[in-house]
Amino acid sequence: MDLNLREIRAFVTVADAGNFTRAAAQLHLSQPALTVQIRRLEENVGARLFDRNSRSVALTQTGRELLPLLRRSLDDMERVLRDARALGEGVSGTVRLACLPTFAASVLPDLIRTFREHVPRAGFQIRDAVASTVVELVRNEEADIGVTGGDVIDASLEVLHSGSDRLVVVCPKTHPLARKKRIAVVDLARSPLVLTASGTSVRTVVDTALAAAGCTLEVACEPTYMMTAVAMVRGGLGVTILPATAREVLAEPDLVARPIDDPAFVRATALVKKRGRTLPRITEAFIELFLRRA
Template identity: 35%
Template sequence: MNITIRQIQAFLQVATLGSFTRAAEKLHTMQPALSQQVRDLEAELGIRLFDRTTRRVELTEGGAEFRNIAAKIIEELEAAARNAHDLAERKRGRVVVAAPPLLAAAVVPRAIVAFGEEYPGLNVRLIDARSDQIVELVRTGQVDCGIGTFHAGEEAIASTLLARDNLMVFCASAHPFAKRTAVGWQDLESLPLVTLTRDSSIRILVEVGYEAARIKLVPAYEVSWITTALAMVEAGLGIGVFPTYAWAGAQALNISAAPLVPAITRDITLITRAGRTIAPATSAFARFLRQATDVSTPWRNHVKRADSRTRASSNGSKRLP
């Protein structure tokens, strides 16, 4: 069956106006062309749609039944076209984003608020999950995008850099580090450390820092969530080494933080499903995620300056290779 939208539109106009001439005028076409479209439609359907008299064109029984169906088809197509246009103009739609708990708390809410102010017709749904879960959610299309730190080269995943942050040392406000503008990795030697478990990408970076500084990492406590670790740091159970954005989750606590130098950085990336066009709403939301990530990592420039000062000093401290 080869029925076109133009044929259906021609039929509906004739049915509404009761005249081929007026329908042709309404559609800005010639009457012979419109009449041919209706004849072609009748041929495809195998029924007569109109009874034609010298005074009026009237629907047949089959034509009346087909009009009800055809009108719904055109209405749904017009609605779909409006929806697509609105989405392209970022006026309506929904974005589903997945983020690890700390980023979900420290970055995404700020992005949602700013996004909603500019695009009030677009909604955002947030799912907090582990990094490996986020990759799978994106890969299977259950979410539109994910943010976090992920392994390079994940299959069927495309990534875009949002920001780079640095590892910092967190300590109770009474700790000697609280008065420091920067802390060297060697200064962590023999201090009790509250760290994440080894399935965390953050823990791996911490181990890299300790190894490069040639000091031994012996955790005093190992926990799964940064929020738990920060609470233990506040209680004075040890220091913690976490990404810059953890500072957003620590501001309500009696905790201080200082950049670690030389700096070790990690990428915060936006991931989407590879091979798929990014929806306009998701693309728009990514811009706000980038802005929120920048606001949430205010120490990055400070870390760079402190790193430069440390490298220029001549106090005999070992530097990371």
């Protein structure tokens, strides 16, 4: 049996109207066109659905039994069509985003709030992770887009936007470095460092910058996440180097951030997608907002 939406809608409309002329007007069809649709449905079902004469139309027994079933099918199919159109138009759906914790805790909440003012039905699946994991999630299509750190060398990814984060020294207000307006690389040798673990985008920048400056410094602790690094600095275990945008820094009243007097302490950032993949319309709309804000 090959039923289509037009034939089912025609059947339900005629049944409700009790008249082919009224039903045709409601469906914006000519009466002969409506009659053809009903005849095709009857052929597919294999039974007459209406008894009709010049004055009236009445459902047959088969028609009466089919009406609730086809009405329910019509409602389901129309709901699917509405949802499909909403997805296609970008007014509903889920943005699957992998991103650095720095981005997730600073810029992202405001972006989501602004986006939902225009697309209230938007959902967000957020995977906050270190840069290498962000790249992996996008490459494996577990996320549609990613905000990652460091240079993007993966040929399977397309860079949609490039940016940068300035790195700063974070230390307690009572620390000698807090009295300086800018920190020289040699100043960092006077205190143990709490650096994010090897493999994180921030640590890669720091190691490269220190190597270029010919410095070998004391690394006291190597946590993975910035929040842990900040907690260790607060606990007096040393000073750390983090992006200036890190909200973990702004939320600490007893800590201060000082710029580093070396242009090498800058982390590249990038918005990426899987190369050759078509993104959901809602994700494209979110990217448009991201680019305007960037």
